[in-house]
Amino acid sequence: MKILKNERGYALVTVLLLITIFTVVFLAFMGQSFGSVKQNQVVEKKSKSVAAAEMGVSLYQVAVQNFFETKLEDFKKIVPPTQSDFKVRAATQLATDIQTAFRAKYPINNKYYPISGDSNIAITNKKFTATSNSNKILISFSVMGTEKMKDTILDGEMTIDLSPSIYKAIEKPNPPDCTSYSSSCKEILVGSGSINTGNNMVDQKIFSTGNLTLNGPVNNMDGMKIHGETIYIDGNAQHVKNSTIESEGDMTVNGHLTPPSGKDPINLDLFVGGNLTVLGKFELTSNDSRKVYVKNGVKVADKMEIGSNYTVCIKGNLEVPKGVDIFGKLYLMGNIIGSYNGPYTKITEGELPADIQTKCGPTFTNPTIETLINNIVYK
Template sequence: MMKRLKHEHGFALVGVLLVIVLVTTIGLALMPLANNSLKSSQMNEEHQSAFYIAEAGMNMKMAEIEEQIYGVYEDTSSELDFYNKLASELVITDYRYDEFEKVKNVKPFALIDVKKVEGTKNQFEIISTGHSNKQSRTISLSFSADWEEKFKKIPYELPDLAVFVKNNLELDNNATIKGNVGTLKSVEQSIYLGNNAKITGNKVEKEKESFPELPEFPVYPDDFPKEPNIVVKKNNKEKYEINYSQLISEIHLSNNSTLTFDVGKSDKEIVVNQLHVGNNGKIHVKGKGKLTIYIKDEMSFDNNSALNDNGELNDLNVFYQGNNRVEFSNNVIINGSLYAKSANIILSNNGGIYGNIFTGGAHVTFENNSLNNSQLILAPNAQVTLSNNSKVKGRVFAKNTILGNNSSIIFDTPLVIDGPISAENLGASDREDSLVETGATPTVKKTPVREVEK
C-alpha cells in the first residue's frame, strides 16, 4: 500500500511539470501576438494623431489667413489691388507648424501649403499634412475671399433730358428732339434751330455739377489663364464653353460662321487682343451668367454680323481699349453695352447698338438710317452727330450734339439700368461728398475639410 502511494506522488509531480510546460508554451506563443497587437494599437494611435495634428495646423493657418485678408483689405483701395496683394501674400509652400508636445521624444509637426486655384482671382486651397512619428495624414480646405466695396456713390439720378450738352446743340433740316433738352451754357447761346427743326420739350440751363462723369475705365485683368486662339472657319458652327475667366489673343470668325459662348451658371470675363467677325458671322452668348469682353487692340464687324443678337441685353458688356475707330454698319447688331476708352464710334446703314454707349472719344456718329433703341449715350468729350434719318431712342449726354436731315432723338428710359456700363455706375462732375462709406468687410467663405491622398 505504501509503495502504491509513493508511485502516485511521482505521477502528481510529473503532472504539475507538464502543466507548467504547457502554460509556458502557450504564453510564449501568445507573446508575439500581444506584441503585434500593442504595435498595431500604437500605429492606430499615431495615425489618428497625425490627423489631429494636420487639423490643428490647418485651423491655426486659416485663422492667420483670415487676419491677413482683413489686413490686405484695410491696406488696399481697389478690388484689383486687393486680389493681387492676396495672391502675393497668402501663397506659401512647406510652412512648418510644430507647436506640439513631444511624443516619445519625437516632436509632431504639420507641413502646410497655400495655393491659388488656377483660373480664379479669389479662390485658394490649404493643404495640411500632419506628421506623428512615422505616420502622416493630409487634409484639404478651400476658401474664397471676396472684395466688398468700401465706398458707394451717392446714387446719380439721370436728369429727365433727351439731350444734355456741355456746349452746343444744333438741329437742322427737319431734325427733331422729342423731350426736354439741357445745356451748361445759356439757352440762347448754345441751342440753334434751323430749317423746320424742332424740340418738343423744354430748354433748360443746368448747373455744371449735374453733368455726369464717365466711370473709371477698368484695368484689364492680366492673371487669367491663357487659352489658344479661337478661329471659326467659313460656314462652320462652334460652341465654346467658358468654364473660367481667361485670356485669348485672337477671336476670328470667317464669313457665315457662328460661335456660341456658353458661360454656364456664373459670370465670366475674357480678355482679347483682337476680335473680328466676318460677313454674316454671329457670336451668341448662352447660359445664366453674364459675359464681359475686354478688347485690347482691335475689334471689327463686317456686314450683317452680330454679337449676342439672340441673348439678353443685360448679359453682355464690352470694353474697348484700342484707339482705332469702331464702326458698326450695314446691319451689324450689338445686343449689349459698349465702353470705348478713347475711340471714335460710327453707326451707319442700319447698324445699331441696343445697350448703352460710353466713350471718352471725340466723335460719335449716327448716319444713314442707324437705329438705336433705349440707350444712354454718354460722350462728355465728343461731338455726337445724327444725320440721314438716323434715330436714337433714349438719352444723349455729350460735349456737343448736331442733328440734321430728318434725324431724331426721342426721350426714353435706358433699357440697361445697372451694371458697369450704366447710370448706376455714374457720378457727377465736381460733386462734393459723392462717396459714402459702406462699413463693409471682405467676405470669407470656406468649404468643409476633407482628407486627401498625398
C-alpha cells in the first residue's frame, strides 16, 4: 500500500506541473496574439494615411498637368513657339504661373477632403514650389495624408521637360573626333553657329548643342547624321540619301529637299521637334521603311510627295499651296491647307491608339510630368 500511495503522489505532482506549463504557454500565446492585433491595427492606420497621401500625389499630378496645358496655350499667344528662346522663356513664366494657380486652389496648410461626405480622410498641402532651369520646370512638394488623426507626409519632386528633344535619333559624340567642321572628321561636336560644309558630305556625324546653320547648298549628302537645337540649311539640299536629320526645335531648308536625280530613293529619316519649313520642293522616296516626325506644323512652298515606303506624322497643319501626293502613310492631327491626292489618317486629341504610338513614336504626345517620391514621414 505504501508503494501505491507514493505513486499517486508522484502522479499528482506531474499533473500539476503540466497544468502550470500549459498555462504559461497559453498566456504567452494570448499576449503575443493581442500584441499582433494591436500592431496590425497601427500598421493598418498608417497604411490608410499613406493611401491618403498617395491620393494627394495623384491629385497634384492631375492639377499640375491641367495648369501646365492651360498656361502653355496662354503663353503661346504672347510668345510664338517659333522664337529660338521660346522653351526657356516658357519654362520661366510657366513655373511662376503654375505655382500661383496651384497655391490658389490648394492653399498651404489647408485641408482638402477628396471623398465627398467623408471628413476622416484629408489631404493637406504642406509645401509647393515651382522653379525653372533652362527648358525644365522643377516642382518640389510635400503632401500630408490624414486618416482618423494618423498622418503620413510624402515629400517629392516633379519635372516637366519642355524640350522637344524626345526622338533621340542621334547620339552625342563621346568623344568627338573634332570640335569644328572638317571633311576628314567622322564625328564632329560643335556649339551654336554657322559652318561651311559644301556639297558631297559623306558618312559623317555633325552634332550641334545649339542652333546650327549649314551654309548651303548641301547637295549630294550621303550617309550623314546631323543634329541641332534648331537647323537652318541656307540653300538646296538636293540629291540627299541614306541620312538622318534631327532638329530639337524648328528646321528650315531655304530651297529644295529632294532625292537624287532620276527618282532614286532619298532614304532620309527626319525628326523635327518644332516647325518644318521647306522653301522649295519636298520629295520623300525610299526603297525601305522610313519616317518623318514633326511635332508642330509643316510648310512646303513647292510640290510635296510622300512615297509608298514613308510614314509621315505631323502634329500641326500641313501647308502645301501647290499640293501633296500621298502614296505612303500620313498621320495628321492638324489640317491639310492646300490640295492633296491620296488618303491620310486624321488624328484627334485625347488618348492615342497603341498602333498610332507605335507608328509615330512620341509625335502626338504632350510633355510628361515625372514624379519622384524621395521621403516618407509617419506621424
